[in-house]
Amino acid sequence: MTAARTALEIGERALPALVVAAFFAAWEIFVRARGIPAIYLPPPSSIAVYLWRMIADGSLAINLGVTLLRIFGGFAIAGLAGVALGVLMGMSRLVARVADPWIAALYPLPKIALIPLLLIWLGTGEAYKIVISAVTAFFPIVISTYAGIREVDRGLMKAAEDLGASRRQVQLKVVIPAAIPSIFAGLHLGMGVTIILVIAAEMIGGSSTSGMGYLLMQAGQVMETEKVFADLVVLAVVGALVVKLQRWIDRKVAPWSH
Amino acid sequence: MWPGRGGADIVALEQFSHRFASRRFSCLLGPSGCGKSTLLQIVGGLEKPTSGTIRIADPASPSLARPLGADSVMVWQNLNLFPWRTVLDNVAFGLEMRGVPKAERQRRSRALVGSVGLAGFEHFLPGQLSGGMRQRVALARALVLERPILLMDEPFAALDAQTKIIMQEELAYIVERTHKTVLFVTHAIEEAILLGDEVVVMSARPGRIKEVLPVDLPRPRSLEMVNTKAFGALFDHAFHLIREEVMASMKQQERALSGA
Numbered sequence: 001m002t003a004a005r006t007a008l009e010i011g012e013r014a015l016p017a018l019v020v021a022a023f024f025a026a027w028e029i030f031v032r033a034r035g036i037p038a039i040y041l042p043p044p045s046s047i048a049v050y051l052w053r054m055i056a057d058g059s060l061a062i063n064l065g066v067t068l069l070r071i072f073g074g075f076a077i078a079g080l081a082g083v084a085l086g087v088l089m090g091m092s093r094l095v096a097r098v099a100d101p102w103i104a105a106l107y108p109l110p111k112i113a114l115i116p117l118l119l120i121w122l123g124t125g126e127a128y129k130i131v132i133s134a135v136t137a138f139f140p141i142v143i144s145t146y147a148g149i150r151e152v153d154r155g156l157m158k159a160a161e162d163l164g165a166s167r168r169q170v171q172l173k174v175v176i177p178a179a180i181p182s183i184f185a186g187l188h189l190g191m192g193v194t195i196i197l198v199i200a201a202e203m204i205g206g207s208s209t210s211g212m213g214y215l216l217m218q219a220g221q222v223m224e225t226e227k228v229f230a231d232l233v234v235l236a237v238v239g240a241l242v243v244k245l246q247r248w249i250d251r252k253v254a255p256w257s258h
Numbered sequence: 259m260w261p262g263r264g265g266a267d268i269v270a271l272e273q274f275s276h277r278f279a280s281r282r283f284s285c286l287l288g289p290s291g292c293g294k295s296t297l298l299q300i301v302g303g304l305e306k307p308t309s310g311t312i313r314i315a316d317p318a319s320p321s322l323a324r325p326l327g328a329d330s331v332m333v334w335q336n337l338n339l340f341p342w343r344t345v346l347d348n349v350a351f352g353l354e355m356r357g358v359p360k361a362e363r364q365r366r367s368r369a370l371v372g373s374v375g376l377a378g379f380e381h382f383l384p385g386q387l388s389g390g391m392r393q394r395v396a397l398a399r400a401l402v403l404e405r406p407i408l409l410m411d412e413p414f415a416a417l418d419a420q421t422k423i424i425m426q427e428e429l430a431y432i433v434e435r436t437h438k439t440v441l442f443v444t445h446a447i448e449e450a451i452l453l454g455d456e457v458v459v460m461s462a463r464p465g466r467i468k469e470v471l472p473v474d475l476p477r478p479r480s481l482e483m484v485n486t487k488a489f490g491a492l493f494d495h496a497f498h499l500i501r502e503e504v505m506a507s508m509k510q511q512e513r514a515l516s517g518a
Contacts, residue, residue: 153338155334155336155338156338156340158299158304158338159334159338160340160351160355161304162302162304162327162331162332163331163351163352163355163399163403164352164355164356164403165351165355166355169355173351173355174340177340177342178340178342180342254342255383256341256342256383256384256385257341
């Protein structure tokens, strides 16, 4: 009885991995059976070979490293500026009034549309890639932070006041900690768009000689489809790891919101 | 307005005045929406009255009034515990705001956490506790400040019946031991009579004091008292007063609805 149940449980846990394996097996068989040219759809086995080659010759480490540095650079700038302005807006009606029309006007603007302007101003170097990703990530972070600060439970603020907290203490000891889950939600969104914008910026014609976006673009231009797929696999895995890492940090910093 | 004696409070509401005597347990009983909670928040200095005055007489010199909120602390209906703070840090909050050094505020908070029966749960977050345990944290957080007046806004309304009985008994014991002055808002007649030295029955909107029932049942009281004659008489009297008010408030609502 219990043995049957544990067997069932193990089966349930293994199922997602089995489905993934089955998917790749089906892909491999389909490509080989139909004799589809690798230039259109390479079999998973040759994608794996290319991936291994990129790992072995160090090109993956270098390009992934460069891309990650750009992502974290842009994200750090957007995070610091966005949280700071969001908190200030939440605390001061004056700051909120002044900042609000700017955010309302600039938030819906597709930030990719700024690329030509940034290329004119900053050239094709590092500054342009970091600025475009930081500008894009800044908006969801500032909006989410501001909303979090504004939506703090009034009851908690009143309770703190009743227990003798000054206005300043209410803001530091109640409002900011209570807003942390919203601030983190904004940072999650910000991280997502930073990744998109850095890769996109690296892909823009000739603006880059390194990074995952550059590798992807280059492989595409010479029709090395296996390499394109290998790059996509790396980006998917890295993206998943970044999301996992953020969740882990969330649970460490704000365990009460889970 | 009556002059307060020995730290007594005076609450004026509409054209009615009431003196909540110090070291007495007063229950405010009334239909929902009669302004009981607002009254407590005004007494606690958290809301400003549009008119009228509230005086908390200084026990040292009764002619002087104490600033509102300085001598009282609230226990809220929805508790308002800080979800990111542990039990100990929730209890220590008031002392922390006052600038009490960490070692001392931890020592005092730990003692109170123990006295409400939560020893061993100091490092739990409110979200990890049951309703009754959270209620104890809220009580300890209020008591640690050692303010003479306790303002309680339907604190046990959300508890299950068994937990409620236990919490009522413990509250009565704590209040007796610490000589608190209590203003306790409730809409449960039984609870008001079991806990109070007096029951202030309030009328439906506009909130007025309808009648003040002194409760001179012996202490300590227990739930068995519900079956005694004295309790029954008080209950019936309060019930009839409340019924009139509930009917009146329902009529008001009906009129508001049909008018709309």
